[in-house]
Amino acid sequence: MFDVLFIGSGQGAWNGAIPMSQAGLKVAVVEEGLFGGVCSNRGCNAKITLDKPVELVRNIEQLQGRGFDSVPQINWPDLMAHKHEVIGRLAASNEQKLVKAGVQVIKGHATVTAADTVTVGTTEYKAEKIVLALGQLPHRLAIPGQAYLRDSTDFMALPQLPQRVTIIGAGYVGMEFAAIANAAGAEVNVVVQGHQPLREFYQPYVERLVVSLRECGVRFFYDQRVESVTKSTAGLLLQGANQFALESDYILDATGREPHVTGSGLENIGIATNKDGIVVDDHLQTNVAGVYATGDVVAKTQPKITPVAIFESQYLAQLFTGQTTAPINYPSIATTVFTSPRISQVGISPTEAAKSLAQYTSETFAYAEDWFRQVQNETDGSLTLVFDQENILVGAVEYSHEAVDTINGLLEIIELRLTHEQVQRFIYTFPSLQHSYFRKV
Ligand SMILES: Cc1cc2nc3c(=O)[nH]c(=O)nc-3n(C[C@H](O)[C@H](O)[C@H](O)COP(=O)(O)OP(=O)(O)OC[C@H]3O[C@@H](n4cnc5c(N)ncnc54)[C@H](O)[C@@H]3O)c2cc1C
Numbered sequence: 108m109f110d111v112l113f114i115g116s117g118q119g120a121w122n123g124a125i126p127m128s129q130a131g132l133k134v135a136v137v138e139e140g141l142f143g144g145v146c147s148n149r150g151c152n153a154k155i156t157l158d159k160p161v162e163l164v165r166n167i168e169q170l171q172g173r174g175f176d177s178v179p180q181i182n183w184p185d186l187m188a189h190k191h192e193v194i195g196r197l198a199a200s201n202e203q204k205l206v207k208a209g210v211q212v213i214k215g216h217a218t219v220t221a222a223d224t225v226t227v228g229t230t231e232y233k234a235e236k237i238v239l240a241l242g243q244l245p246h247r248l249a250i251p252g253q254a255y256l257r258d259s260t261d262f263m264a265l266p267q268l269p270q271r272v273t274i275i276g277a278g279y280v281g282m283e284f285a286a287i288a289n290a291a292g293a294e295v296n297v298v299v300q301g302h303q304p305l306r307e308f309y310q311p312y313v314e315r316l317v318v319s320l321r322e323c324g325v326r327f328f329y330d331q332r333v334e335s336v337t338k339s340t341a342g343l344l345l346q347g348a349n350q351f352a353l354e355s356d357y358i359l360d361a362t363g364r365e366p367h368v369t370g371s372g373l374e375n376i377g378i379a380t381n382k383d384g385i386v387v388d389d390h391l392q393t394n395v396a397g398v399y400a401t402g403d404v405v406a407k408t409q410p411k412i413t414p415v416a417i418f419e420s421q422y423l424a425q426l427f428t429g430q431t432t433a434p435i436n437y438p439s440i441a442t443t444v445f446t447s448p449r450i451s452q453v454g455i456s457p458t459e460a461a462k463s464l465a466q467y468t469s470e471t472f473a474y475a476e477d478w479f480r481q482v483q484n485e486t487d488g489s490l491t492l493v494f495d496q497e498n499i500l501v502g503a504v505e506y507s508h509e510a511v512d513t514i515n516g517l518l519e520i521i522e523l524r525l526t527h528e529q530v531q532r533f534i535y536t537f538p539s540l541q542h543s544y545f546r547k548v
């Protein structure tokens with residue numbers, strides 16, 4: 108009998124499983140695929156490896172005639188080999204981390220057969236608590252020719268970069284992969300259902316990102332309803348309503364991800380789900396006592412990203428080891444779209460602030476006027492800060508190559524509600540990114 112058995116070994120699982128085991132609980136993790144789940148093996152880590160040269164190329168482009176005379180070309184097969192080398196070893200190392208911490212690793216497909224029982228193959232495992240950390244699966248467009256569509260995992264394993272890449276969807280995956288494929292030399296088309304890419308992000312900055320990607324050659328097709336894909340003599344033909352037709356060599360279906368709630372026997376014990384995933388209470392417990400859920404599979408309003416999955420997993424470790432009995436209390440969550448430039452944001456958005464002018468004020472700083480950003484000739488970026496009535500920073504969004512570091516730095520100020528006087532106590536290295544923004548807070 109285990110104290111805790113996780114189904115799934117992604118960020119929503121192992122970050123909790125290890126401290127639980129280290130605290131003396133008898134813990135098992137069942138995984139049918141690669142240890143570490145999506146983020147480690149075919150999500151964040153793989154994506155950021157492919158993005159690294161993109162970021163460098165874009166930075167060098169900004170300095171043409173200012174120290175650089177040419178822009179290096181990305182060698183896709185070499186980059187892909189590098190990605191395989193860096194990412195390929197992670198699954199084994201993730202598995203070893205669990206083993207070293209004393210977690211029992213079980214390989215295979217898990218099916219929940221009772222509220223305290225999970226079956227893998229022909230073996231039954233009993234556990235006092237079961238944690239469903241099942242993640243999400245790519246949404247597949249149900250259109251004729253669906254078999255020609257590829258997903259993010261396929262894209263991140265492409266040995267050669269196709270010449271013409273069409274991406275359906277302008278969410279995180281659509282925009283990030285458009286930026287990568289374009290910088291690596293492909294002709295890129297993005298087919299958008301409505302006319303608002305990256306709906307969760309601050310739209311004035313999204314519009315600037317679209318302008319920047321257009322200047323690099325990415326073509327956006329707004330308000331499209333795709334209907335079919337067929338093989339043509341020269342590639343794949345994507346067709347849609349109102350005579351829309353687009354030929355390319357590769358089509359990426361980036362129309363979202365869906366909670367992985369089928370195929371693991373949830374119905375055997377009546378686990379409640381909705382379109383967003385498994386329904387949980389404020390302690391991440393499902394409607395069945397002793398069965399919990401964590402990570403992307405949870406139906407929640409928080410973004411389905413790695414740091415949130417980690418936070419939930421660690422919360423369960425505190426809960427199950429008696430360090431807390433309190434409900435989960437999510438802090439401020441920073442989100443980023445890893446395009447070049449990036450958009451990163453946290454807290455109250457300027458759009459929300461504009462709707463409550465009595466409550467909030469916001470201020471925008473253009474990097475064209477900031478000497479530190481001019482060093483790298485970054486003229487297009489800017490930062491918008493949102494303050495409450497007490498003049499405490501409550502939100503921030505940046506559009507720039509360094510947006511991640513700026514927003515991560517401001518996150519602490521927002522979460523701890525630091526006053527201007529407290530922030531001025533920090534003596535940062537100069538010159539540095541922190542120094543370029545901390546006086547503004
Ligand atoms: C292309 C891409 C890029 C991303 N980039 C970022 C990023 O830059 N930053 C960020 O924060 N987030 C990013 N994400 C999101 C991030 O990957 C997820 O939020 C994170 O992986 C969620 O972790 P999880 O543990 O909930 O689920 P997962 O990582 O999906 O793990 C679930 C695991 O459960 C296993 N499983 C499911 N059912 C069973 C079963 N019945 N038996 C056994 N095993 C089972 C699966 O094999 C899988 O390994 C990205 C996602 C994608 C797709």
Ligand SMILES: NC(=O)c1ccc[n+]([C@@H]2O[C@H](COP(=O)([O-])OP(=O)(O)OC[C@H]3O[C@@H](n4cnc5c(N)ncnc54)[C@H](O)[C@@H]3O)[C@@H](O)[C@H]2O)c1
Nearest residue numbers: 276277278279280281299300361362363364411412443444
């Ligand atoms: N940087 C990051 O943190 C990061 C990066 C990648 C993925 N993720 C996570 O992975 C998940 C999936 O990302 P995603 O980009 O696949 O999903 P998403 O939900 O962000 O975007 C899907 C997009 O597809 C569009 N779409 C849906 N149906 C369409 C259709 N028929 N035609 C055209 N467009 C259509 C939607 O309007 C939306 O813009 C998200 O939960 C996200 O949190 C995070």
